[in-house]
Amino acid sequence: MKxxxxxxxxxxxxxxxxxxxxxxxxxxxxxATWMPSYGSAMxxxxxxxxxxxxxxxxxxxxxxxxxxxxxxxxxxxxxxxxKVAKDGIVLVSEVVDTTACTRDDVKIVVVPCHKIADEAxxxxxxxxxxxxxxxxxxxxxxxxxxxxxMERMFNKKGKNKFSELNETVFEAGYNYI
Amino acid sequence: xxxKMMKGNVAIAEAAVRYGVRFYAGYPITPSxxxxxxxxxxxxxxxxxxxxxxxxxxGVNMVIGAASCGVRALTASSGPGISxxxxxxxxxxxxxxxxxxxxxxxxxxxxxTLYSSQTDYLRETRGGGQGDYRCIVLCPYSIQxxxxxxxxxxxLAEKYRVVTVFMAEGALGQMMEPVELPDFIETKKNYWxxxxxxxxxxxxxxxxxxxxxxxxxxEKYAAICENEQRWEDEGIEDADYVFVSxxxxxxxxxxxxxxxxxxxxxxxxxxxxxxxxxxxKAFAKINPNVKxxxxxxxxxxxxxxxxxALATKKAMENNVxxxxxxxxxxxxxxxxxxxxxxxxxxxxxREAY
Amino acid sequence: MAVERKVPAIIDKPMNFCPGCGHGIIIRLIGExxxxxxxxxxxxxxxxxxxxxxxxxGLEADRLHCCHGRAAAVATGMKRVNKENxxxxxxxxxxxxxxxxxxSLNAAYRNENITVITINNTNFGMTGGQMSVTTMEGQKTSxxxxxxxxxxxxxxxxxxxxxxxxxxxxxxxxxxxxxxxxIIKLKAYIKNAIEAQMNGExxxxxxxxxxxxxxxxxxxxxxxxxxxxxxxxxxxIGVLKxxxxxx
Numbered sequence: 223m224k225x226x227x228x229x230x231x232x233x234x235x236x237x238x239x240x241x242x243x244x245x246x247x248x249x250x251x252x253x254a255t256w257m258p259s260y261g262s263a264m265x266x267x268x269x270x271x272x273x274x275x276x277x278x279x280x281x282x283x284x285x286x287x288x289x290x291x292x293x294x295x296x297x298x299x300x301x302x303x304x305k306v307a308k309d310g311i312v313l314v315s316e317v318v319d320t321t322a323c324t325r326d327d328v329k330i331v332v333v334p335c336h337k338i339a340d341e342a343x344x345x346x347x348x349x350x351x352x353x354x355x356x357x358x359x360x361x362x363x364x365x366x367x368x369x370x371x372m373e374r375m376f377n378k379k380g381k382n383k384f385s386e387l388n389e390t391v392f393e394a395g396y397n398y399i
Numbered sequence: 400x401x402x403k404m405m406k407g408n409v410a411i412a413e414a415a416v417r418y419g420v421r422f423y424a425g426y427p428i429t430p431s432x433x434x435x436x437x438x439x440x441x442x443x444x445x446x447x448x449x450x451x452x453x454x455x456x457x458g459v460n461m462v463i464g465a466a467s468c469g470v471r472a473l474t475a476s477s478g479p480g481i482s483x484x485x486x487x488x489x490x491x492x493x494x495x496x497x498x499x500x501x502x503x504x505x506x507x508x509x510x511x512t513l514y515s516s517q518t519d520y521l522r523e524t525r526g527g528g529q530g531d532y533r534c535i536v537l538c539p540y541s542i543q544x545x546x547x548x549x550x551x552x553x554x555l556a557e558k559y560r561v562v563t564v565f566m567a568e569g570a571l572g573q574m575m576e577p578v579e580l581p582d583f584i585e586t587k588k589n590y591w592x593x594x595x596x597x598x599x600x601x602x603x604x605x606x607x608x609x610x611x612x613x614x615x616x617x618e619k620y621a622a623i624c625e626n627e628q629r630w631e632d633e634g635i636e637d638a639d640y641v642f643v644s645x646x647x648x649x650x651x652x653x654x655x656x657x658x659x660x661x662x663x664x665x666x667x668x669x670x671x672x673x674x675x676x677x678x679x680k681a682f683a684k685i686n687p688n689v690k691x692x693x694x695x696x697x698x699x700x701x702x703x704x705x706x707x708a709l710a711t712k713k714a715m716e717n718n719v720x721x722x723x724x725x726x727x728x729x730x731x732x733x734x735x736x737x738x739x740x741x742x743x744x745x746x747x748x749r750e751a752y
Numbered sequence: 753m754a755v756e757r758k759v760p761a762i763i764d765k766p767m768n769f770c771p772g773c774g775h776g777i778i779i780r781l782i783g784e785x786x787x788x789x790x791x792x793x794x795x796x797x798x799x800x801x802x803x804x805x806x807x808x809x810g811l812e813a814d815r816l817h818c819c820h821g822r823a824a825a826v827a828t829g830m831k832r833v834n835k836e837n838x839x840x841x842x843x844x845x846x847x848x849x850x851x852x853x854x855x856s857l858n859a860a861y862r863n864e865n866i867t868v869i870t871i872n873n874t875n876f877g878m879t880g881g882q883m884s885v886t887t888m889e890g891q892k893t894s895x896x897x898x899x900x901x902x903x904x905x906x907x908x909x910x911x912x913x914x915x916x917x918x919x920x921x922x923x924x925x926x927x928x929x930x931x932x933x934x935i936i937k938l939k940a941y942i943k944n945a946i947e948a949q950m951n952g953e954x955x956x957x958x959x960x961x962x963x964x965x966x967x968x969x970x971x972x973x974x975x976x977x978x979x980x981x982x983x984x985x986x987x988x989i990g991v992l993k994x995x996x997x998x999x
Contacts, residue, residue: 421833422829422832422833424828424829448832448833450828450829450832450862452825452858453854453855453858454854456822456825456854456855457822457825457854457855457858458825460818460819460822460825460826460829460855461825461826461828461829461832462829463816463818463819463822463826463829464798464816464825464826464827464828464829464830464831464832464833465829465830465832465833466829467796467816467826467829467830468796468829468830468833468834470833472829472833486819487819487822490818490819494816593796593814593816593830593834593837594814594834594837595793595794595795595796595813595814595834595836595837595838596793596794596814597762597793597812597813597814599814601814601815601816603808603809603811603815603817604805604808604817605768605805605806605808605809606809
């Protein structure tokens, strides 16, 4: 079972990234849970969700020890870095300063997702860059599975007008790793 | 049908429509609001009615009106909203009308917080409002179980003419997991429903005989206690310690119990599915030489422990100690449950009863 | 045309009102109107708490005793699922305007297609004559021993005027049972209210000024004079919103 925490500012699409990853797993015949922060926590400041996936029952859908933390901003990094499992992966955007981090038992990966998204003329697609990167980093699913899930997600939301741009930045994120 | 990822509140709302619910009235409150948001447009599609009431109080009284006409009616809320609904719940039970009340439980007293929790166990299992009644209380541990059980909630409410409280932790409504929805059932009106023709001779409040009713009430509740206890258990026949825990907290506890087994601890698990009637029968199977019964709860003071202590006293010969592990809010982490279990096994935790 | 006047079949049972009370007249009028409109076998009553509760014991019709003040909400639930039935609330001023003001106002605000009959006897009759929001200035009740002081308790509330002027309701009227002429007018108001519902026009309300000789400490005939001399000047009778005036 894998546990991933997706965290960033509200509006950065971290909840959607989590949904895409959980959907890939379900489509692949695995179990998955998606647990958002909600209520007052979802207004203003940071948003986060915890996704777990894998074979068999997921007993506790809430956060315990993520195997991977996606931190799209500094507060998210600072809030969750202590919770990441030993040997876990910490994926951060270029805006996060990790120099003060005292943990040496986790692997920190920086992906300049904002720069990649901007260069592709899809500045709102930074979360999709990271979704591609996560799939590659975890190695449980293929790029094709990821793209298919993304399509389903945006079709369902009626936001498929960016589907080409999304594919581009998704691939860029996947290939950056 | 393939399972698809659905949000708990949305899946429950759609399941309600499929189980024949045709009336909803309520007032928004986190973390239950998505249920009414969904039904606000969905009921219209199936010829049902939806009212956004001016208050929880008014909402539950609208449910009384719809239920009195024999229609499957629903309301949902949380924390302080459920408190406001209690006069209506008491009235529904008094008038022997059936309805389902969903409580997406949030933490805290008074206005409280938005955290997922199990703080309403005692209120829901003891009736909640004035008088001398009980509601059947169902506590699902997954979205799939919630969706499957909502039909049962109405079937039981109608069979016994009581209110079924659907008690889930707030997190269950907010999270997503793969779900398969039930098929549509044919809607029906209960035979006691008003039709304007006085077809069903309901007894007015001034013609009622409370002494006679009390006998019937006792018989009804005794029948529910006898017939409707529901639970799941695992590994309790040879257990040194038995966990008792329900809902999402119970699901996490089950994970902890299985891991502890693998690590060589003889632990078992009882997961009440009905909080009322409490599954006393589950305790009959417990190893007579068990060393302790442990509740895992998402509240501050321990509530489930009271029923567990009573059930233990009733089922066990020796004075078996019972322990409460209240983790306040959220879903307790498997790691924490395991660590605290070891403390109990090492005699470092005082028993509750 | 000669009309045979007999007790409507749905209220053919004794009720427990005090001597000189006005409830009996109003209940009879509602029964007559329902019968004449062919709705007496198509009606559900949502009954309030207070003296109005006594109606329940005398009815041969579908009725639910509602929680105190909630009749308009209960009636809303009934009407939304049983659209073909006539749904009436029967409440006192305490039930509808004090404890149930939120439910009463919001049903009117939504223009819910129900008929609300409120009996205004300017006090809480059932519980022993306490002050109500309709209690007259200076009126002595068991919770205003020296007479109602409106400076600190507010002035008598005119609910039908509120909904008629502020909300888009179908019909609003106030009647009285103080004398036969007014009783005849009252019957027309009640009939209009029920007809408005039958036509799906929306919310209709009839408030009825009614005597409470026991709690007022008067004889029945003094009570009727009191309505005319003291109550009616403040609570004028008549139609407050005609049918068809609605937007």
